[in-house]
Amino acid sequence: xxxxxxxxxxxxxIIEHYGMVSGSSVRSKHAVADVLAWFKNLFGGELRAYxxxxxxxxxxxxxxxxxxxxxxxxxxxxxxxxxxxxxxxGAAEIFAYGxxxxxx
Amino acid sequence: xxEFSFDDWLIHLVLGxxxxxxxxxxxxxxxVGLLALGYAVGTVVENRHLDSLRERERLALHLPTATYEETxxxxxxxxxxxxxxxxxVIAIDRFKLVAGALRYFxxxxxxxxxxxxxxxxxxxxxxxxxAGADAAEIVCVRLATANIASGAVEAIAYGTAIYxxxx
Numbered sequence: 001x002x003x004x005x006x007x008x009x010x011x012x013x014i015i016e017h018y019g020m021v022s023g024s025s026v027r028s029k030h031a032v033a034d035v036l037a038w039f040k041n042l043f044g045g046e047l048r049a050y051x052x053x054x055x056x057x058x059x060x061x062x063x064x065x066x067x068x069x070x071x072x073x074x075x076x077x078x079x080x081x082x083x084x085x086x087x088x089x090g091a092a093e094i095f096a097y098g099x100x101x102x103x104x
Numbered sequence: 105x106x107e108f109s110f111d112d113w114l115i116h117l118v119l120g121x122x123x124x125x126x127x128x129x130x131x132x133x134x135x136v137g138l139l140a141l142g143y144a145v146g147t148v149v150e151n152r153h154l155d156s157l158r159e160r161e162r163l164a165l166h167l168p169t170a171t172y173e174e175t176x177x178x179x180x181x182x183x184x185x186x187x188x189x190x191x192x193v194i195a196i197d198r199f200k201l202v203a204g205a206l207r208y209f210x211x212x213x214x215x216x217x218x219x220x221x222x223x224x225x226x227x228x229x230x231x232x233x234x235a236g237a238d239a240a241e242i243v244c245v246r247l248a249t250a251n252i253a254s255g256a257v258e259a260i261a262y263g264t265a266i267y268x269x270x271x
Contacts, residue, residue, distance in 0.1 A: 003187035004264040005244040010175050011182030037195060041255050042138060043145040044197030044220075045153070046227070054191045054250060054258055062187075080187055082260055084250035092250050094260075 001066050002076035002103070009076050009103050018072040018100035023064025027057040028091040054094075058082065061096040074100035139199055146197030150219065153194075157226050164233040168241040175243050175266050183269040188242065189262035190231025194224040196255050220257045221249070228261035236265030 002009055029037075029050070037047050061082070069077050080098035087093050126133050175182070196204070200216040207214045225247055236242050245263035 002185060004185050005187065005246060005262060006173055006175075006185070006264050008174075010177070010185040010264070010266050011179045037256065040195040041201070042142050042198050043149055044142070044195050044200070045149045047193045047195045047256050050193035050256060050258065051191055054193055054260070058189065058191065058260060080262075081246065082189075082248050082262060084248055084260070086251050094250065 001069065001074075003062070003066075003080050003098070004076070004078050005080050007079050007099075009078060009101070012076075012103040014076075014078070014101045015104040016102040018069070018074050018102070020097060021065050021068040021072065021074070021077060021100045022095065022097035023061045023066070023068060024093055024095045025057045025060040025064065026087055026091055026093045027053055029053070057092075057094045058096070061094045065096045065098065069098075069100040072100050073102070075102050077101070139202060142198035142200075146199055149197075150223070153223055153227075157223065157230060160230045160234075161226070164230060164237075167233055167237070167239065169229070169233060169245055169263070170241070170243050171245050173244050175241065177240060177266060177268065181269055182266060184267040186236070186239075186265050186267070187262060188232050188236035188239075188265045189260060190228045190233070190235055191258070191260050192224050192227035192231065193256050193258045194220055194227070196220055196257065201255065217257075221259070224249075224257040224259035225261070228259040232261040232263060236263075238267065239265035240268040241266050 004010070008014065036049060040047055065077065077098040077100055080096065083095045083097070085093050085095070196217070200220065203216045204214050228247070232245070233242065242263040242265050245261065248260045250258040250260060
């Protein structure tokens with residue numbers, strides 16, 4: 001599965017469009033990371049636990065989008081975008097969306 | 105029991121007065137102390153991060169990164185195109201939190217928070233470039249921000265890494 005943020009697949013030709021596919025993942029913060037974050041908040045700096053959480057959330061949303069595209073029989077997703085929203089305080093959603101296509 | 109010298113007596117008096125002062129005014133001393141500590145350590149941490157960012161951005165200069173939605177490379181020269189991304193979560197230090205809160209009261213520019221979001225975005229971009237280090241270029245770069253942790257700035261950078269066919 002080729003993923004690109006462009007509206008074309010560089011070096012290849014799109015022969016079929018399958019429409020929009022999307023995937024989302026909601027993660028909440030957890031207590032242990034939050035205690036560490038409290039200490040970090042004294043001095044600033046990177047919250048590595050939350051960076052990892054954000055990365056795995058993004059990966060899961062992407063995987064769900066890919067699963068949807070595979071179901072449609074696509075071989076690539078073009079115009080991929082990520083968007084985020086806060087569901088409640090302490091939980092956030094990452095939404096991945098794009099257009100499923102087949103290349104020749 | 106040992107002899108109680110004048111020096112010991114003086115040290116006890118000074119230390120005792122100090123401890124009494126801290127305990128009596130703990131509602132004031134502890135928050136202000138944490139604030140001062142946050143400012144001092146926060147500034148050191150921020151400067152070190154900015155130095156490291158500048159260094160890594162300099163090392164990544166050879167890799168063109170652009171937001172436009174096309175590539176200059178001819179189709180026959182392209183081996184692969186891949187989605188690359190980088191994320192970063194930067195904590196707000198206590199001093200900046202308080203300084204920002206004061207700013208919100210009066211309104212206006214909040215420089216304390218500007219540097220935070222700047223650091224988070226640049227860190228995410230540097231990581232994205234590291235993920236596509238072997239690429240010829242990264243095009244159609246987009247930035248997004250998230251908010252899982254309160255009191256932290258979270259940035260996501262993503263784009264399409266274009267790989268050239270070996271000549």
